[in-house]
Amino acid sequence: MKAAVLIRFGNAQNAFELRELPELPCKPDEVRINVATFGLNFADVVARLGQYKDCPPLPAVIGYEAVGQVLETGALVTHVKPGQRVLAFTRFGGYATQIVTDARAVVPLPDFIPDAEATALATQYCTAYFSACMAINLWPGDHVLIQAAAGGVGIALTQIAKNAGCTVYGTAGSDAKLETIRKNGVDVPINYNTQNFAGVIEKTAPNGKIDVIFDSIGGQSVRQGMKLLNAGGRMVCFGAADMSGVGKLQVALKALQFGFYHPVQFMLRSASLTGVSMLRIAEDKPNILQHCLQEVVQKAAEGQFKPKVHGVYPIHQLWQAHETLQHRGTIGKVAIQW
Numbered sequence: 001m002k003a004a005v006l007i008r009f010g011n012a013q014n015a016f017e018l019r020e021l022p023e024l025p026c027k028p029d030e031v032r033i034n035v036a037t038f039g040l041n042f043a044d045v046v047a048r049l050g051q052y053k054d055c056p057p058l059p060a061v062i063g064y065e066a067v068g069q070v071l072e073t074g075a076l077v078t079h080v081k082p083g084q085r086v087l088a089f090t091r092f093g094g095y096a097t098q099i100v101t102d103a104r105a106v107v108p109l110p111d112f113i114p115d116a117e118a119t120a121l122a123t124q125y126c127t128a129y130f131s132a133c134m135a136i137n138l139w140p141g142d143h144v145l146i147q148a149a150a151g152g153v154g155i156a157l158t159q160i161a162k163n164a165g166c167t168v169y170g171t172a173g174s175d176a177k178l179e180t181i182r183k184n185g186v187d188v189p190i191n192y193n194t195q196n197f198a199g200v201i202e203k204t205a206p207n208g209k210i211d212v213i214f215d216s217i218g219g220q221s222v223r224q225g226m227k228l229l230n231a232g233g234r235m236v237c238f239g240a241a242d243m244s245g246v247g248k249l250q251v252a253l254k255a256l257q258f259g260f261y262h263p264v265q266f267m268l269r270s271a272s273l274t275g276v277s278m279l280r281i282a283e284d285k286p287n288i289l290q291h292c293l294q295e296v297v298q299k300a301a302e303g304q305f306k307p308k309v310h311g312v313y314p315i316h317q318l319w320q321a322h323e324t325l326q327h328r329g330t331i332g333k334v335a336i337q338w
């Protein structure tokens with residue numbers, strides 16, 4: 001099989017090499033898939049920059065998701081069959097023509113969902129679904145702030161919050177992105193490069209407070225957000241984009257900027273702060289991952305979820321795709337075709 005192997009940290013142009021690798025064994029509870037398309041995630045950029053502590057040692061095949069056809073199933077696998085088109089979540093290994101993954105990370109995929117849209121469902125929509133429907137609840141009438149609402153997870157969270165009857169405040173970094181998030185359902189788009197998001201919410205939201213915040217930025221954004229939470233408020237942290245691509249000292253400073261919290265503060269305000277890592281869920285709670293995958297594919301098939309695709313790149317343009325993702329040039333999913 002072929003793989004785009006991460007051979008050195010740093011610039012995308014020199015980071016990957018196409019290599020022939022031996023096939024992996026398929027255990028009784030696993031599925032081997034012939035990959036047509038795989039997805040990129042922001043975490044891949046962080047891994048390529050050498051800042052992702054879970055990344056395997058180099059040379060490594062990274063990548064969290066793929067769409068393809070089942071080649072082989074282990075003896076214990078019953079819900080998918082050879083020849084079937086599937087979507088799979090992978091714990092790394094996704095940048096390859098073949099993947100082998102836990103059967104609970106694989107779901108059948110209806111033919112009418114295109115490959116690139118499907119790749120958005122695995123990591124981005126499952127993270128959004130777990131964050132908004134399992135880690136917490138959203139109630140009709142809730143006022144919800146989604147940071148980085150033009151990112152893949154932000155787009156998914158917006159659709160979930162609007163379907164739940166919430167009023168959505170969304171941040172993004174350019175006017176073009178604001179237009180996209182407005183079309184995706186954001187009621188109050190905020191350009192966080194030109195406006196102070198906390199100031200806008202204080203002026204616009206009832207009592208100047210918000211019920212739910214989804215934060216993937218980290219640092220000060222979390223500390224400012226905590227001050228905006230209503231009684232009964234929920235903050236879900238699932239990323240720290242602000243800590244990517246900076247030196248160790250800045251990482252340490254930004255870590256301090258999150259703020260320090262005591263349980264009594266949460267009790268007195270009836271507030272909560274929750275963290276989400278879909279990779280941890282996939283590793284330690286694969287049945288929950290299977291549930292999320294089934295739900296997001298079902299909701300995409302019904303038209304409730306509409307993944308947005310930024311672009312589909314051929315494999316030899318992997319590095320350009322990585323650069324665009326790193327420099328905030330994407331709106332929605334970036335997929336790579338073999």
Ligand SMILES: NC(=O)c1ccc[n+]([C@@H]2O[C@H](COP(=O)([O-])OP(=O)(O)OC[C@H]3O[C@@H](n4cnc5c(N)ncnc54)[C@H](OP(=O)(O)O)[C@@H]3O)[C@@H](O)[C@H]2O)c1
Nearest residue numbers: 042148151152153172173216238239241242276277278328
């Ligand atoms: N915990 C989990 O399981 C999990 C799963 C998936 C993703 N994530 C995390 O969630 C975040 C969003 O993921 P995604 O897939 O939606 O990513 P994405 O589609 O690449 O969107 C990320 C967006 O974040 C914004 N951003 C804000 N600060 C940034 C910074 N310092 N550097 C780069 N971008 C910055 C940019 O939009 P603007 O130009 O509008 O600022 C960028 O386009 C990432 O941090 C990712 O690692 C976590």
